[in-house]
Amino acid sequence: MTRVTRREFVKATMMLAAGAGVPGRGLLRATAHGMSAATEPEGEWRNKQSEMRYRKLGRTGFMISEIVCGGDPISPTNNRHVELAIDLGLNYLDTAPAYGDGQSEMGYSAVIEGAKRDRVFLNTKVSPFVRSHVEAYRNIFSGLSREEQARILREASEVLERRRVTLPNYLGYYYTGQFQQAEQSAIAEVMERKYAEKIERRETYVDTIIRSIEASLKRLQTDHVDLMMCPHGAASPAEVRIPEIYEAFETLRRQGKVRFLGVSAHTDPASVLKAAMDTGVYSVAMVAYNVVNRAYLEPVIEEAHRKSFGVIAMKAAQAVFEADRSAKPIPERAALLNHSIPGDMGLHAKAYRFALNNPHISAVISNMVNDQQVKENLPVVHARASVA
Known part of the structure; x- marks a missing residue:
């Protein structure tokens, strides 16, 4: 029997995802979400309220509130303002096991208990994925010769330059260590070309995803999430092309534990968004999009809209402030925003x-911590749109 290399397997997987050589839609496209732009479903509504505006989240059909709830500040002792937001029409909750080491998911569990689960669309992320991926290659890297290490580092640097990740207005600098994460992902991307078969791939990828989702469901006290984002914080387009993600997603989907696959990306969001679209398996991306990086993102976001691929904006406000959730504005960025939205x-x-002025965005995420912020932020959906 002829041995199929992993490179050949990946190529075949991506061809299937794109529908290459297959009549109609590709195999992975059909099994992942059962539809393409041509068969986009009618809207699926939850918790529709007159106080809120809604947009369709791409081919998922989810009619989500234009403001969605960020999960980073949520915990069992800080969650009651989410109920107010839901009463005002918010219907999409975002969370991840990395937020407060599971505290966010546990905080949401009280909000969605019982029949209240059906009022919202629920998304969680596979936070351990990128760490597992990067560490697998780091372990190999440490055993390589200095010459080989130097080659890998040089090529990784070229990758970052080519994709413009070194440009401050594209990178964004939303948190300490962001560029270092981009470097680590670029190193793993370069190493994947030569050393992919040296990794224990099922343990590194499939088992990591399934364990993470099953633990999240326990903390959330629900039997399924509407959307699974993997990776959580992708920093390279190569990270959405790992076929074991699709395998794990399909297993979880068939078990009724997840409905759709998405990805989130703070770093190199344009490349990650484009790569996710091209797989044919992903349906949604939550990406950093703001007044600072708009020139890099808007052409890809427009393409996503044409392909009925859902896009949620994040880091819309953080881009205007100093890193790590600082309350101190960056003067030139604040001026740019004030010019755009007088x-x-x-x-x-x-x-x-x-x-939200971009009609190709489905929603923007807001990390609200109390009732006051809910009352301040949700009315933004009715604010007069600027043409600047």
Whole structure:
């Protein structure tokens, strides 16, 4: 029997995902979400309220509130404001096991218990995935010769330059260590070309995903999530082309534990979004999109809209402030936002309005921590759109 190399397997997988050589849609496209742009479903509604505006999340058909709830500040002791947001029409909750080491998911569990689960679309992420991926290659890297290490580092640097990740307005600098994460992912991407078969792939990828989702479901006290984002914080387009992601997703989908596959990306969001679209398996991406990086993102976001691929904007407000959730604005970025969205609204509200002014965005995420922020942020959906 002829041995099929992993490179050949990946190529065949991607061809199937794209429908190459297959009549109609590709195999993975059909099994992942059962539809293409040509068969986009009618909208699926939850918790529709007159106080809120809604947009369709691509081919998922989910009619989601234009403001969605970020999970980073949520915990068992800080979650009651989410109920107010839901009463005002918000219907999409975002979370991840990395948020408070599971505290966010546990905080949401009280909000969605019982019949209240059906009021919202629920998304969680596979937070351990990138770490597992990068560490697998780091372990191989440490045993290589200095010459080989130097070659890999040189090629990784070229990758980052080519994709413009070194440009401050594209990178964004949303948190400490962001560029270092981009470097690690680029190193893994370069090594994947030569050393992929040296990794224990099922343990590194499939088992990591399934364990993460099953643990998340326990913390959330629900039997399924509507959307699984993997990777959580992809920093390279290569990270959405790993076929074991599709295998794990399909297993979980058939078990009724997840419905659709998505990805989130702070770093190199344009490349990650484009790569996710091209797989034919992903249906949604949550990407950093704001007044600072708009030139890099908007052509790809427009393409996503044409292909009925859902896009949620994140880091809309953080881009205007110093890193690590600082409350200190960056003067030139604040001025840029004020020029784009004139008027008396605060910077956070203007940032959300900027994102929503793009008709190809499905929603913008907001990390709200109390009732006051809910009352301030949700009315942004009714604010007059700027033409700047």
